[in-house]
Amino acid sequence: MRTPLIAGNWKMNNTVAEALELVECVKTRVLGVKRTEIAVAPPFTALYAVGSILKNSNIRLSSQNVFWEDKGAFTGEISPLMLTEIGCAYAIVGHSERRQYFGETDESVNKRIKAAIACGLMPIVCIGETLAERESGKAMEVINTRLMGALRGIDQDGIKNIVIAYEPVWAIGTGRNATPQQAEEVHRHIRVLIGDLYGPAVSEQTRILYGGSMNQENAPDLLSQPDIDGGLIGGASLKVGSFTAIIMAAENASL
Numbered sequence: 001m002r003t004p005l006i007a008g009n010w011k012m013n014n015t016v017a018e019a020l021e022l023v024e025c026v027k028t029r030v031l032g033v034k035r036t037e038i039a040v041a042p043p044f045t046a047l048y049a050v051g052s053i054l055k056n057s058n059i060r061l062s063s064q065n066v067f068w069e070d071k072g073a074f075t076g077e078i079s080p081l082m083l084t085e086i087g088c089a090y091a092i093v094g095h096s097e098r099r100q101y102f103g104e105t106d107e108s109v110n111k112r113i114k115a116a117i118a119c120g121l122m123p124i125v126c127i128g129e130t131l132a133e134r135e136s137g138k139a140m141e142v143i144n145t146r147l148m149g150a151l152r153g154i155d156q157d158g159i160k161n162i163v164i165a166y167e168p169v170w171a172i173g174t175g176r177n178a179t180p181q182q183a184e185e186v187h188r189h190i191r192v193l194i195g196d197l198y199g200p201a202v203s204e205q206t207r208i209l210y211g212g213s214m215n216q217e218n219a220p221d222l223l224s225q226p227d228i229d230g231g232l233i234g235g236a237s238l239k240v241g242s243f244t245a246i247i248m249a250a251e252n253a254s255l
């Protein structure tokens with residue numbers, strides 16, 4: 001049985017004051033949540049303050065990225081060690097916005113994943129196809145390439161600490177989510193691929209999140225699919241009502 005994970009990716013939103021107000025409200029609203037793991041990924045400036053408020057709560061802290069070296073002359077980067085020191089449990093890695101605007105590649109994603117795992121930080125690894133790739137029938141091929149590239153050199157122990165997020169690029173921030181059937185088809189494909197690489201037991205334990213315009217209306221159907229183990233939520237994680245409604249949908253789907 002896989003524990004669902006609902007993770008909020010705040011992207012470049014919220015000042016420290018706004019972040020604290022949002023997380024305080026979410027924290028109060030999810031006190032009774034027992035079957036679903038919750039995480040929030042504030043911008044780097046708010047990580048420490050949000051982490052302080054989340055101590056001893058049922059919400060875990062995530063970063064939106066992580067570098068692969070522990071320290072040194074890497075201006076502008078943040079190391080896994082720095083993130084675990086302030087209480088981060090997760091790091092989002094390979095988000096399509098990082099790939100699109102900041103030149104991230106399967107190779108750099110793979111390095112980030114390895115460094116994160118080595119430090120006890122669990123990567124949430126984002127993979128997904130563009131609209132052009134889907135329309136030309138290449139979605140599964142792209143998923144294979146992204147996944148194999150991300151997992152290169154990662155062994156049985158490593159994969160147990162990784163969460164995969166299927167995020168079709170055409171669904172991110174567009175208001176156009178994948179249908180539950182479209183998403184389930186890709187999630188199943190990812191699970192089979194992980195099974196081929198690591199065996200069925202590992203594949204059954206691996207959590208695969210869906211991300212792309214998930215909201216309180218579409219969450220119940222998406223989250224009730226057999227291979228969808230939670231969500232990576234962008235826009236809808238910035239509002240207390242919609243984020244907590246999605247968390248409740250995950251709670252109900254796991255009954």
Ligand code: PEP
Pocket residue numbers: 009167171172173174175211212213214232233234235236
């Ligand atoms: C995301 O940024 O990972 C995401 C899924 O965004 P949105 O929910 O806004 O589509």
